[in-house]
Amino acid sequence: MRSTPRSALLAFTLTFALLAALAGPSLAESQDDLERKKNATNSEINGAQQSYDESSKAAADAAAVLQASQAQLAEAQSALGSVRGQLVAAQALDAQMQVKLAQSEADLAKVESDLAAGEQQVEASTDDVIAFTVETLQDPGAGLRTFNELVNGADPTEFTEQVAINNTIADSQLSKLDTLDATRVMLDLNEQKVQALRDQVQVERDEAAANLANITVLEQQATEQEASVAQLVQANSANKSAADAAVAADAADIAALEAERNRLQAEIQAEIARNTPPPSSGGGGGGGGGGGGKLSYPLDSIRITSPYGYRIHPISGARRLHSGMDFGSGCGTPIKAPADGTVRERYFSSSYGNRVILNNGTINGVNIVTTYNHMTRSVVSPGQRVARGQVIGYVGTTGLSTGCHLHWEVLVNGSFANPASWVG
Structure with a gap:
């Protein structure tokens, strides 16, 4: 039997309906699967983003600790430099004090030597004066005897010479007395100078001792500062290691998450390309x-x-x-x-x-x-x-x-x- 146009149209309609019925569930299933994949992708992307932010936050916290440690280290190093500067200044002052003390001690030694020589001179002059005094007291009429000899017919020239000798001896003794007085005056001055120098040397010794004590304190402070800096360096190193480890872990996480993101995005794009009609x-x-x-x-x-x-x-x-x-x-x-x-x-x-x-x-x-x-x-x-x-x-x-x-x-x-x- 020959088909009529009406029967042909009916057959085409039934065939299309059958094909649509067969294709329809597959297309809907594909779209549902795409939605599930896209939702899963978004969830994984959100989780990846959260993990990245948390990892970055941990790295930022470690970096903040590292920065604080470095700031403390800089302060400690600055304080240590200041203490060491004071220590150098104190040592320079001590060297100057030692030079000054040595000069004062040398001056004191010279003055003490001069004082000893003066004491010996005073002692010798005193002995001479005492001997002359004793001689005079033992022979008080030496001048009268010389005059008596002149009256009794002695040579006038001899008389004149004897008188001159007696006057010279007397002048010499008077000079010794004057020298003795002057020496005693100088001796008193030297004794005063020696005492002043001794006082000055004592003051300088006390100052040098105080400065040395200050140097000891500064050295102790420098040692404590060095220990403090060493601890800060150790803490700084530990914090830096922690920060580096966090950054490395963060970078590894980011790389892995981005790779997963790219894979999922490629899958989504492929699904969209397969299921999106032409514009x-x-x-x-x-x-x-x-x-x-x-x-x-x-x-x-x-x-x-x-x-x-x-x-x-x-x-x-x-x-x-x-x-x-x-x-x-x-x-x-x-x-x-x-x-x-x-x-x-x-x-x-x-x-x-x-x-x-x-x-x-x-x-x-x-x-x-x-x-x-x-x-x-x-x-x-x-x-x-x-x-x-x-x-x-x-x-x-x-x-x-x-x-x-x-x-x-x-x-x-x-x-x-x-x-x-x-x-x-």
């Missing part, structure tokens, strides 16, 4: 067209405090990718959905704080997911549909945060992208 002229899901201008800003007031890109993390101090855009705003400022979408997840993370992940669907042939972090609270639930401009939560400072702000991320086919390329 049409009108776009789909969240809109059509190119990159910029497809999302609204999540806050009414736009004040970007940290753009997307590599930076020094404000908490950990490590250089890392800032995977989103930070908006500075007061806590409690409403956060709005930048496009229609579905709430995929809402949870609390030690690093991200209160967090919402929003699937904004397909925009220009690519899958767009946006995340909202550090919120004080959210007002949506997983699975809930939201419209562009709808409030999904409020700005906060939960998790690892230095102040009230919104950390906003845009993921394109599972990979972080610069949010500035997707807003207009």
Whole structure:
């Protein structure tokens, strides 16, 4: 029997329905599997991010301890340098005192020698004067005898010579008496000088002893400072080793986590490529067209405090990718959905704080997911549909945060992208 156009159309419709029935469960299963993989990927990425932040925080804490130890070490070394400077000055002063003391002791020795010589001279002069005095007392009439001899006919010349001799002897004795008096005066002065020098030497010896005692104290202080510095160096070395170990572990963790992230992202991208239809002229899901201008800003007031890109993390101090855009705003400022979408997840993370992940669907042939972090609270639930401009939560400072702000991320086919390329 020849088929009619009506029967042929019916047969085609049944065949298509059968094929659709056979293909339908497989396609739905693939989409469900993709969603499960993407959710698992996001969970692992969140865990990796949390582990990275915690590891970086540990490294930052170790670095802070190391910095404090180095500051203490610098202070101890400065104090040690000051003490050693005082020690050098004290030793120089002691050397000067020893030279001065040696000179004073030499002066004292000379004066004492002069004093001894003067005492001997006084003793000799005293003996001469005593002998002359005794002789005079024993023969008081020597002058009268000479005059009597002249009266009795002695030679006048002899008389004159004898008188001259007697006068010379008398003058000599008077001179010895004068010298004796002068020597006694000088002896008294030398005795006074010796006493003054002895007093000066004693003072200088006392000063030298005090300075030596000061040097001993300074040496003890220097020794204690050296011990303190040695302990600080040891603590510094231990802290540095701990910091290096933390940084090495952190780097290893980051490398492993990034490798896992890349693997999961590659898998997600492959799944999306297999299950995403070619783009049409009108776009789909969240809109059509190119990159910029497809999302609204999540806050009414736009004040970007940290753009997307590599930076020094404000908490950990490590250089890392800032995977989103930070908006500075007061806590409690409403956060709005930048496009229609579905709430995929809402949870609390030690690093991200209160967090919402929003699937904004397909925009220009690519899958767009946006995340909202550090919120004080959210007002949506997983699975809930939201419209562009709808409030999904409020700005906060939960998790690892230095102040009230919104950390906003845009993921394109599972990979972080610069949010500035997707807003207009």
